[in-house]
Amino acid sequence: MGVFDRFKKGxxxxxxxxxxxxxxxxxxxxxxxxxxxxxxxxxxxxSDLGVDLSLDLAEKVEARLxxxxxxxxxxxxxxxxxxxxxxxxxxxLTATKEPATGSPHVIFLVGVNGVGKTTTAAKLARHYQNExxxxxxxxxxxxxxxxxxxxxxxxxxxxxxxVGHKTGADPSAVIYDALSAARSRGRDVVLVDTAGRLHNxxxxxxxxxKMRRVAAREDETAPHEVxxxxxxxxxxxxxxxxxxxxxxxxxxxxxxxxxxGTAKGGxxxxxxxxxxxxxxxxxxxxxxxxxxxxxxxxxxxxxxxxE
Ligand SMILES: Nc1nc2c(ncn2[C@@H]2O[C@H](COP(=O)(O)OP(=O)(O)OP(=O)(O)O)[C@@H](O)[C@H]2O)c(=O)[nH]1
Ligand SMILES: [Mg+2]
Numbered sequence: 001m002g003v004f005d006r007f008k009k010g011x012x013x014x015x016x017x018x019x020x021x022x023x024x025x026x027x028x029x030x031x032x033x034x035x036x037x038x039x040x041x042x043x044x045x046x047s048d049l050g051v052d053l054s055l056d057l058a059e060k061v062e063a064r065l066x067x068x069x070x071x072x073x074x075x076x077x078x079x080x081x082x083x084x085x086x087x088x089x090x091x092x093l094t095a096t097k098e099p100a101t102g103s104p105h106v107i108f109l110v111g112v113n114g115v116g117k118t119t120t121a122a123k124l125a126r127h128y129q130n131e132x133x134x135x136x137x138x139x140x141x142x143x144x145x146x147x148x149x150x151x152x153x154x155x156x157x158x159x160x161x162x163v164g165h166k167t168g169a170d171p172s173a174v175i176y177d178a179l180s181a182a183r184s185r186g187r188d189v190v191l192v193d194t195a196g197r198l199h200n201x202x203x204x205x206x207x208x209x210k211m212r213r214v215a216a217r218e219d220e221t222a223p224h225e226v227x228x229x230x231x232x233x234x235x236x237x238x239x240x241x242x243x244x245x246x247x248x249x250x251x252x253x254x255x256x257x258x259x260x261g262t263a264k265g266g267x268x269x270x271x272x273x274x275x276x277x278x279x280x281x282x283x284x285x286x287x288x289x290x291x292x293x294x295x296x297x298x299x300x301x302x303x304x305x306x307e
Contacts, residue, residue, distance in 0.1 A: 010284025
């Protein structure tokens with residue numbers, strides 16, 4: 001399956017919801033009443049695009065529809081207009097420079113409980129292996145019982161190295177060992193799976209700082225990437241989480257996991273817009289291959305295409 005089809009499949013629920021409701025809203029309306037655009041605005045807000053962005057988009061779509069005299073019955077044309085408007089918005093959100101790289105390249109995965117950090121670590125391992133790189137996973141979630149085993153199962157499937165300690169151990173010690181192992185074995189990428197931490201738990205945030213310091217002691221440019229994993233189902237709540245994490249630690253990017261399970265795919269847009277942190281990957285399923293680098297063009301296209 002090509003990348004576009006994977007986006008389309010992953011965004012299936014969001015697309016069905018949005019396209020269905022746009023069809024309902026516009027079909028049979030030749031003269032656009034203000035109510036139609038108010039409803040469009042509501043629909044975009046429901047899709048978790050955020051209030052400001054939804055307002056903006058609805059206005060721009062209204063102007064473009066009227067200017068081009070598009071009939072509400074021409075669903076493809078209406079969708080096309082919304083899609084183009086969205087795409088224009090998205091372009092501005094993701095124009096970022098590539099993150100710094102290192103040898104080994106060290107990536108931290110952080111976020112609150114259950115968002116998809118461990119699964120994303122495994123998917124990223126696959127992503128790098130596909131590029132011909134060797135990977136070592138660091139099981140720095142020493143908090144939850146069975147966390148090391150969970151990562152171990154992935155490592156076995158991926159046939160990659162894993163470094164872990166016992167539950168309750170100091171996660172910084174895991175980082176230290178993982179980085180020395182990666183260096184002596186010549187591994188290209190170290191993926192650090194961390195424990196789920198509530199953003200309002202001060203000591204956990206301090207623990208994260210310590211992990212960063214230990215990594216930086218080994219290589220002053222490490223960690224090269226700190227990816228905040230968010231669950232797309234949390235909608236606008238994710239923005240609040242992201243904001244607090246961003247204050248506590250330097251984030252280089254976001255991963256929006258579980259986009260396939262939500263009808264609120266628009267959350268990608270509002271998070272990027274409000275935080276100024278680029279969305280680097282989206283999770284589109286539970287399997288190892290269900291991670292895609294975020295591509296705004298494909299995203300807008302896949303979200304607003306009629307089958
Ligand atoms: N549908 C879908 N499920 C996902 C995705 N990413 C993760 N999951 C599922 O979400 C659940 C939690 O994933 P984990 O990777 O264990 O989450 P975590 O953040 O490591 O959780 P804690 O370590 O407990 O904080 C699992 O059942 C995963 O299969 C995704 O992109 N799509
Ligand atoms: Mg985990």
